[in-house]
């Protein structure tokens with residue numbers, strides 16, 4: 089698909105179907121955007137006559153002249169935000185595709201509450217591209233669906249002087265949408281295709297494309313090197329585990345960030361096996377790893393001036409004659425021992441080794457992403473990522489990045505009193521509490537044991553990585569959550585260290 093930018097007036101025939109945005113009113117849209125068209129009485133009457141009110145993501149296709157226009161609701165003027173713009177673009181692009189439209193144009197809106205045209209353009213690009221995403225590589229689409237494809241989107245900037253900025257923003261939006269798309273593809277991919285080896289191959293491909301450092305440690309070596317957490321989880325599986333390090337190291341990097349991703353390509357629970365209902369969803373237990381791959385790729389493509397080290401533990405969690413058993417004690421890379429009382433609490437075991445490994449890079453910050461606990465789904469549902477960190481500065485930065493990207497985080501406490509529940513009688517730690525209380529926090533307390541000397545934050549994405557209901561720019565299935573959040577964080581981090 090082609091994305092172009094030009095300045096001028098929305099509605100020029102050569103740009104395809106124009107998308108007008110409508111602010112919500114009581115009876116009919118209060119205002120049509122861009123502003124200039126409000127004075128277009130014919131258009132006004134056409135929209136009013138359709139019964140359209142301008143509610144967020146309401147959409148109509150109306151005939152106009154010899155062609156069509158799309159009108160999409162933006163919601164109330166005082167609730168205007170970049171998130172509304174992302175949703176508008178996603179809704180518009182999907183509606184256009186469903187109606188067989190091939191080319192459309194989107195206005196770079198200028199309204200109070202939206203900020204610079206570049207920010208609006210990036211939001212439009214992200215919303216449109218992410219909204220059009222589909223995972224259809226494994227099925228044959230019927231011909232009429234296959235031919236329904238948006239071929240070109242034109243962004244119309246109001247002023248000529250904005251075009252250069254808007255173009256850069258569109259490129260950035262494209263990079264981000266592509267990185268999120270990569271994460272979604274890996275997550276939607278079934279576990280017989282997206283194996284630990286498959287993830288390693290993706291990391292290698294990204295490394296080749298951007299000349300990054302890449303180290304993959306396969307299962308036999310992990311055993312020899314003492315990665316006891318990963319080995320314990322991986323030993324029941326026929327697909328060999330892979331420990332993946334992807335190192336983006338720009339010249340004169342301003343800081344170093346390590347990103348650790350949980351990459352359980354299928355979580356059956358192991359010997360502590362899960363119920364079979366919805367077990368198929370557990371292919372998404374590598375969403376943290378997918379977000380790390382997407383983020384490192386985007387950081388390299390955007391040439392961010394930070395060193396980013398992606399660290400991924402990729403393995404399945406399966407029962408078999410060689411699988412670890414409840415009561416087994418393993419020795420993690422850090423030397424700390426863990427009594428594995430429930431083999432289904434495997435994410436923390438593999439992450440323990442990742443976090444310890446991160447220390448060798450002396451990073452200025454470490455963030456892990458993991459679909460770690462069902463308790464997080466219960467606590468926060470699908471609207472917020474669970475954030476746990478002892479570091480106020482990291483918390484504040486992640487919170488701001490979350491607001492900006494709408495990949496919102498919500499902090500839970502890491503008070504010392506939660507710690508003792510993870511102590512074992514016979515080993516340094518146990519991997520589950522015996523009460524199940526505060527499951528999201530106690531899992532994080534376990535991880536914290538492996539973060540001495542690090543500025544660390546933990547993101548539990550169990551509730552946000554997968555969606556069962558379609559949203560304006562997120563189809564059902566993998567969300568690809570984390571990529572936009574982390575890139576936004578890195579941009580803010582860059583600003584903070586260069587000022």
Ligand code: BES
Pocket residue numbers: 355357373430432433434435459460461462463465520521527550551
């Ligand atoms: N991958 C799961 C957590 C999960 C559950 C993610 C539902 C997404 C949706 C994790 O490995 C797990 O099984 N956690 C257990 C921990 C428990 C045994 C302490 C859980 O949450 O039940």
Ligand code: MN
Pocket residue numbers: 355357405431432433434435
């Ligand atoms: Mn599990």
Ligand code: ZN
Pocket residue numbers: 352355373432434435459460
């Ligand atoms: Zn898991």
